[in-house]
Amino acid sequence: MTMTSLYEEVTQVPDGVPTRRVTITVNGQKRTVDVEPRLLLAHLIRQGLKLTGTHTGCDTTNCGACTVLFDGRPIKSCTMLAVQADGHKVETVEGMGTASELHPIQEGFKEEHGLQCGFCTPGMMLAAKALLEKNPNPTEDEVRWALSGNLCRCTGYQNIVKAVLWAADKMRDQQA
Amino acid sequence: MALDELKIGGMGASRRRVEDNRFIRGKGQYVDDIVLPGMLHMEILRSPVAHARIKSIDTSAAWEVPGVRLVMTGDTMAARNLAWMPTLSYDTQAVLATDKVRFQGQEVAAVIADDPYIAKDAASKIIVEYEQLPAIVNPMQAQDPNSPLIRDDKENQTNNKVFDWEIGDKSATDRAFADADVVSKIQLHYPRSHPSPMETCGSIADFDRATGKLTVYMTSQAPHIVRAAVAMVAELPEHMIRIVSPDLGGGFGNKVPIYPGYVISILASILTEHPVKWVEDKSSNLISTGFGRDVYLQGELALRKDGKILGMRMHTVSDHGAFFADAQPTKFKIGLMHSTFACYDVPAAHLTSEGWYTNKAPGGVAYRCSFRVTEAMFFQERMIHAAADDLGMDQAEFRRVNLVKDDMFPYRTAFGFLTDSGQYQKCLDLGLEAIGYSTFAQEQEEARKRGKLLGLGISTMTEPLGAGNSREYDIIGIKMFDSAELRVHMTGKAILRTGAKTQGQGHETTWAQIVAHELGIPADDIVVEEGDTDTAPFGMGTYASRSTPVAGAAVAMVARKIRAKARKIAAHLLEVSEEDIEWELGRFYVRGNQERGVTIQDCALAAYSNVPDGMEPGLENNAYYDPPNLTWPFAAYICKVEIDPETGVWDVLQFVAVDDCGVRINPLIVEGQIMGGLTEAYAMASMQYITFDEEGNCIGSNYMDYLLPTAWETPGFELYEVVTPCPHHPIGAKGIGECATVGGPAAFVNAVMNALKHTGVRNVDMPLMPNRVYEALQTGKDVSGMPPVKAG
Numbered sequence: 001m002t003m004t005s006l007y008e009e010v011t012q013v014p015d016g017v018p019t020r021r022v023t024i025t026v027n028g029q030k031r032t033v034d035v036e037p038r039l040l041l042a043h044l045i046r047q048g049l050k051l052t053g054t055h056t057g058c059d060t061t062n063c064g065a066c067t068v069l070f071d072g073r074p075i076k077s078c079t080m081l082a083v084q085a086d087g088h089k090v091e092t093v094e095g096m097g098t099a100s101e102l103h104p105i106q107e108g109f110k111e112e113h114g115l116q117c118g119f120c121t122p123g124m125m126l127a128a129k130a131l132l133e134k135n136p137n138p139t140e141d142e143v144r145w146a147l148s149g150n151l152c153r154c155t156g157y158q159n160i161v162k163a164v165l166w167a168a169d170k171m172r173d174q175q176a
Numbered sequence: 177m178a179l180d181e182l183k184i185g186g187m188g189a190s191r192r193r194v195e196d197n198r199f200i201r202g203k204g205q206y207v208d209d210i211v212l213p214g215m216l217h218m219e220i221l222r223s224p225v226a227h228a229r230i231k232s233i234d235t236s237a238a239w240e241v242p243g244v245r246l247v248m249t250g251d252t253m254a255a256r257n258l259a260w261m262p263t264l265s266y267d268t269q270a271v272l273a274t275d276k277v278r279f280q281g282q283e284v285a286a287v288i289a290d291d292p293y294i295a296k297d298a299a300s301k302i303i304v305e306y307e308q309l310p311a312i313v314n315p316m317q318a319q320d321p322n323s324p325l326i327r328d329d330k331e332n333q334t335n336n337k338v339f340d341w342e343i344g345d346k347s348a349t350d351r352a353f354a355d356a357d358v359v360s361k362i363q364l365h366y367p368r369s370h371p372s373p374m375e376t377c378g379s380i381a382d383f384d385r386a387t388g389k390l391t392v393y394m395t396s397q398a399p400h401i402v403r404a405a406v407a408m409v410a411e412l413p414e415h416m417i418r419i420v421s422p423d424l425g426g427g428f429g430n431k432v433p434i435y436p437g438y439v440i441s442i443l444a445s446i447l448t449e450h451p452v453k454w455v456e457d458k459s460s461n462l463i464s465t466g467f468g469r470d471v472y473l474q475g476e477l478a479l480r481k482d483g484k485i486l487g488m489r490m491h492t493v494s495d496h497g498a499f500f501a502d503a504q505p506t507k508f509k510i511g512l513m514h515s516t517f518a519c520y521d522v523p524a525a526h527l528t529s530e531g532w533y534t535n536k537a538p539g540g541v542a543y544r545c546s547f548r549v550t551e552a553m554f555f556q557e558r559m560i561h562a563a564a565d566d567l568g569m570d571q572a573e574f575r576r577v578n579l580v581k582d583d584m585f586p587y588r589t590a591f592g593f594l595t596d597s598g599q600y601q602k603c604l605d606l607g608l609e610a611i612g613y614s615t616f617a618q619e620q621e622e623a624r625k626r627g628k629l630l631g632l633g634i635s636t637m638t639e640p641l642g643a644g645n646s647r648e649y650d651i652i653g654i655k656m657f658d659s660a661e662l663r664v665h666m667t668g669k670a671i672l673r674t675g676a677k678t679q680g681q682g683h684e685t686t687w688a689q690i691v692a693h694e695l696g697i698p699a700d701d702i703v704v705e706e707g708d709t710d711t712a713p714f715g716m717g718t719y720a721s722r723s724t725p726v727a728g729a730a731v732a733m734v735a736r737k738i739r740a741k742a743r744k745i746a747a748h749l750l751e752v753s754e755e756d757i758e759w760e761l762g763r764f765y766v767r768g769n770q771e772r773g774v775t776i777q778d779c780a781l782a783a784y785s786n787v788p789d790g791m792e793p794g795l796e797n798n799a800y801y802d803p804p805n806l807t808w809p810f811a812a813y814i815c816k817v818e819i820d821p822e823t824g825v826w827d828v829l830q831f832v833a834v835d836d837c838g839v840r841i842n843p844l845i846v847e848g849q850i851m852g853g854l855t856e857a858y859a860m861a862s863m864q865y866i867t868f869d870e871e872g873n874c875i876g877s878n879y880m881d882y883l884l885p886t887a888w889e890t891p892g893f894e895l896y897e898v899v900t901p902c903p904h905h906p907i908g909a910k911g912i913g914e915c916a917t918v919g920g921p922a923a924f925v926n927a928v929m930n931a932l933k934h935t936g937v938r939n940v941d942m943p944l945m946p947n948r949v950y951e952a953l954q955t956g957k958d959v960s961g962m963p964p965v966k967a968g
């Protein structure tokens with residue numbers, strides 16, 4: 001399958017400021033953009049690509065609200081430059097399910113009341129997705145550890161953990 | 177034939193949340209997600225020092241950065257009479273500093289540019305010359321008559337005191353102490369903390385010169401208060417101001433005050449004639465916006481040998497930072513601190529309070545709390561714990577002796593509150609049973625043999641939730657009611673709007689459940705909107721656990737008004753007189769003939785197509801609700817910890833929470849509120865605090881220094897419920913959002929103190945970091961969080 005590589009004007013760069021052209025596969029779609037070398041990946045995703053489901057909570061790599069999957073691994077996009085993502089695959093919350101069909105992790109978060117304000121939720125769900133892809137049958141402790149790079153101020157985590165275990169169950173059922 | 181209430185998502189249904197549908201898809205819309213055409217970006221330059229005179233500000237290099245549209249300083253603001261603004265506590269606060277900076281992180285200048293990166297670049301090129309002054313970082317220094325005057329801008333201010341305040345009966349309390357067999361004392365510090373929602377504060381101001389209308393998208397828990405304040409301060413006509421509070425990434429009190437950034441962005445939009453976005457980063461949020469707590473609490477109990485409390489004395493010294501910007505609507509200078517001991521039968525009590533200015537960030541907010549109630553209950557339960565130990569009495573028994581009994585309601589507390597309902601003993605007993613209280617001593621003994629120290633801590637409390645009633649509570653003169661507006665469409669679907677503003681509490685889900693309960697319209701047929709002052713009825717917003725007690729009551733009342741009109745329509749449709757109409761969930765029927773009836777949907781259709789002669793068409797209404805009293809939920813939190821004496825590390829082995837918040841609208845959401853609150857309680861007890869060095873540098877200005885617990889540290893919680901309906905609330909509900917944050921911390925601390933009891937240690941101040949616990953174990957002495965007073 002061939003994808004048209006589409007050049008997009010995504011950020012306003014004043015004249016004379018050097019830019020670099022990068023191509024990133026975002027949620028399965030190749031996006032080619034010119035960016036300032038100092039632009040953070042989180043800002044490219046949010047402002048440039050208009051995928052605002054990725055949030056920035058702290059800009060110091062502590063809160064995990066900006067978590068995306070980078071070649072399948074959870075990373076904090078506030079601490080990576082957009083140019084470092086050149087040639088890589090990035091998955092954001094917008095790529096998790098379709099508008100009509102949710103990913104089991106998304107369903108689990110709703111079913112178990114794993115979110116309140118929703119600000120940490122995309123990052124939490126992506127961290128959970130990376131876990132379940134490696135370990136389809138985690139213990140509660142394994143879930144807690146896998147999510148320990150993501151802060152939530154609202155829920156107290158207990159329901160987030162339940163949500164991930166709910167999703168793991170459902171995903172195993174679907175496999176069977 | 178009545179509907180099954182749980183099936184239609186009515187009261188008591190653990191309905192899954194409606195708002196989740198957008199959040200789990202990444203489709204929430206927070207302030208920073210909003211992009212307006214031609215939008216510019218604002219960056220604020222903040223003071224690096226805590227106390228200094230500004231000698232000069234040179235902005236010329238900033239103006240030269242390509243892409244910069246405007247650079248603003250205190251002079252820009254002063255030219256429009258906006259350099260200072262009033263606070264919610266009737267003080268003033270600098271918007272952009274003109275004379276001095278009074279805390280580290282204070283707003284000094286702002287840059288507006290095409291792009292946020294450019295704005296940051298340019299802000300770093302502003303040169304400010306400061307003449308540094310000694311910094312005052314705690315009230316003890318502020319009291320020193322030789323200390324520099326922080327608020328030299330205020331005409332009659334000769335020292336650093338903010339207020340003196342007292343309440344209670346001094347002479348009756350003195351008599352109680354004279355009669356006491358035992359007097360037990362305690363001294364505590366409730367450290368400064370920050371609500372720190374995951375989303376920081378921000379705004380997009382959009383002034384449209386053509387229409388004269390100002391629209392501000394902002395992170396506000398109380399958009400109508402902002403509209404009123406902007407109308408008063410900026411002198412813009414109120415109908416030309418629209419405040420929109422979109423999805424909020426948490427609030428916890430942090431998003432109640434009006435911050436300089438909002439005001440600067442508004443003026444910036446007026447001056448540039450472009451929309452201007454300001455979104456602070458985490459450090460700015462932590463160092464400059466509303467903190468919580470920072471109070472020194474001391475007091476004593478007069479006790480009879482048999483355990484009866486005869487009297488209580490308390491003194492508080494609070495640190496308010498550079499501007500008295502406490503966000504609280506009470507007439508009482510130290511909020512509801514005098515709600516302390518409200519669940520105990522205490523014949524006499526006296527409270528004195530003093531507040532001080534320091535060179536620290538302003539804005540004491542009610543961090544997941546109703547205005548100092550957290551400090552009040554922490555003091556209460558730490559005092560109770562110490563007193564039981566001093567008497568040599570069992571912790572549970574001492575509480576049993578003094579808790580207000582079920583048959584004593586309504587009960588007037590020594591400070592004048594009226595608690596109206598509860599089953600305190602029942603909650604306590606349920607909790608004790610769940611934690612295995614009767615076998616604990618044995619467990620403790622066994623652990624000791626393994627070299628571990630076990631401790632059990634109890635915290636029982638009732639707290640006043642849901643400000644207010646308009647007799648006693650107002651903000652800038654506006655009374656503390658709330659409102660709801662309900663429109664039932666022709667097909668029986670509906671839209672509900674309230675004056676509250678959800679930040680994760682799930683109003684879009686639960687408000688519809690109240691309507692479903694009152695009208696039998698399925699919750700899925702009701703859409704809920706909040707946060708836009710152009711469409712929502714006037715309300716005072718969401719904080720102090722007031723949504724369900726006040727706005728939730730308004731929702732029930734407006735639904736009842738709709739039902740009253742629908743009843744008339746039903747009588748018309750059924751061709752009987754109104755007196756012959758009976759109601760069951762979802763339908764009216766003719767008395768004595770249950771078969772003959774019409775549904776609420778039939779009535780809705782008729783309201784637009786077939787109204788009786790002389791009746792106004794339509795089926796919509798609104799309700800303003802002024803509660804007759806606060807609501808008084810009760811909680812018993814019991815915690816069991818194990819300490820490793822070699823490291824001072826403590827682990828929570830079990831935590832039991834028994835909450836009585838009256839009737840639960842949505843049990844799943846109530847439990848979510850409790851678990852979230854307990855986690856913040858654990859955070860405060862174990863790791864989360866903000867401190868300052870001698871020069872006033874904030875330590876705790878990012879998540880590497882300001883520690884919040886993750887899924888890994890946070891213990892599991894076991895929840896239990898008791899239901900005592902609120903006697904004055906239309907659906908019997910009480911507040912719940914804050915109980916766990918308020919009552920939780922003392923349970924953790926009491927548990928650790930119980931484990932240390934054999935050492936003679938009476939108190940370790942929060943947070944109970946392992947080094948503090950270890951120090952207490954090693955020295956057998958109390959560990960105080962109180963800073964050493966610098967020799968003057």
Ligand code: FES
Binds near residue numbers: 055060062063067076
């Ligand atoms: S925003 Fe990236 S970790 Fe917090």
Ligand code: FES
Binds near residue numbers: 114120121374
């Ligand atoms: S749901 Fe609000 S921060 Fe997690």
